[in-house]
Amino acid sequence: MINQLYDTSLGLLTDLYQLTMAYGYWKSGKAEQEAVFNLYFRRHPFQGGFTIACGLSSVIDYLNEYRVDEQDLQYIASLTGSDNRPLFEPGFLQYLRAMKLKCSVDAIPEGTVVFPNEPLIRIQGPILQCQLLETPLLNLINFQSLIATKAARMRLVAKDDTLLEFGLRRAQGPDGGMTASRAAYIGGFDATSNVLAGKLYGIPVKGTHAHSWVMSFDTEMEAFETYARYMPNNVTLLVDTYDSLKGVKHAIEVGKQLRERGYDLGAIRLDSGDLAYLSIEARRMLDEEGFEKTSIVASNDLDEYIMDSLKIQGARINIWGIGTKLVTAYDQPALGGVYKLAAIRNETGEWDYKLKLSEQAIKISTPGIQQVRRFRDNKGFISDMIFNIEAPPAGKTTMVDPYDFTRNRSFSETSVFEDLLTPIFAGGKLIYNLPTVHDSRERVREQLSCFHKGIKRFVNPHTYPVGLEKGLFDLKTDLIVKLREGD
């Protein structure tokens, strides 16, 4: 996928400090020491109550195609320190040249609803390799999960209306645009105006026409007639270049001509003014002339809040064209996903569990080889429990709220659950059947339907319970105490 966009190896798509640490691991004989890292985020974006996991398919592509090629090595060899001498010894370059990824990766499938502190990806392998992958994995998961979440919020408001993504022109560069088109589709959009995304990702493409088309003719009527003459099977007319309601009248005239030729007026598009008032008026005018099936598209700096407001005002829009505020995640342009070391194998073959301390409880990482268990009852999902697969829960299980240990829940042997992290790579070999972009989109729909509506509201959403299995909670607490007592 992204490899199709860049005809270059992406081995250097990482931060320099990953390379300097890799060098340090290699020099100190630690390069092959087995480690486990988790990729997770700490807070939902948009002050929401859920996040959609997205980007795994790009991660798989990235890992499958991973290479550090001769040009990359030449570049690394050219890097120098403060004394102008090379940063890296030739032996390290030789090591990178021969390196084959042999990490095992478990991940939560694309399209799954996820919550803070749950590992979306768990990677296990030589510490040097895990370290080099931190930056690209975060880059691929953070942005796509952010956009898929934004899109899913818009889908919740749109209900059964059609959602079109129009963002390419306002996106953060070509990759921002391409990636956003894919993530928006997974999150619940129906189509994109981005033709390359359509070609590469198999997403439906759709579009209308711009004001320039209308402006290039002497009259709006002539512009509409010409468009309809040459593309009678794809007629959506943008009516607001001069006066939206006069534009609707002209569109209806063209609609009548189309009917004489055996076609129909597909839709009109409103792109300025009061979209509630204009859509209600346009609907009335279209219906009065027998164009009940003609759709009304609206665009113009829309987001989920304006859509919601327009619906409350009774707007008669049934197709929404959304660009800027979707593809740039305008109100929160980054998801703060992080990648933390959780365990490292010691000389005796045992795991040493690791955590990062912080004054803020939310920033203390969780040790262990983690899995996420999602419990459900007959109404849907009820809570998620993170546990250490080295000490899996058996029988009756207690889950502790990591920020308030007086709050806990118990699950019996008969509780129904699924474990979310799925094996993707085993020792560097892909063992996962990649779902299509359509499957992942469907998964978002299914998943959201299984959660209580409280987590889906935009204002003060309900906090879905996510806790640590009691054994893991105790392990974490003991480690915190030990580290705080140490020097």
Ligand SMILES: Nc1ncnc2c1ncn2[C@@H]1O[C@H](COP(=O)(O)OP(=O)(O)OP(=O)(O)O)[C@@H](O)[C@H]1O
């Ligand atoms: N009825 C409405 N309720 C809430 N928001 C609306 C309504 N109608 C339009 N909007 C939104 O209000 C904003 C209006 O933007 P703006 O002030 O640029 O007006 P405009 O109609 O685009 O003006 P222009 O004619 O200069 O293009 C847009 O984000 C639009 O989606």
Ligand SMILES: O=P(O)(O)OC[C@H]1O[C@H](OP(=O)(O)OP(=O)(O)O)[C@H](O)[C@@H]1O
């Ligand atoms: O508002 P957004 O959510 O970002 O959606 C994309 C916008 O891009 C187009 O406007 P633009 O003025 O660029 O071109 P146009 O002449 O086709 O309207 C389109 O008309 C939308 O208003």
Ligand SMILES: O=C(O)c1cccnc1
């Ligand atoms: O097809 C459209 O109407 C379109 C495409 C991109 C941006 N704005 C609108």
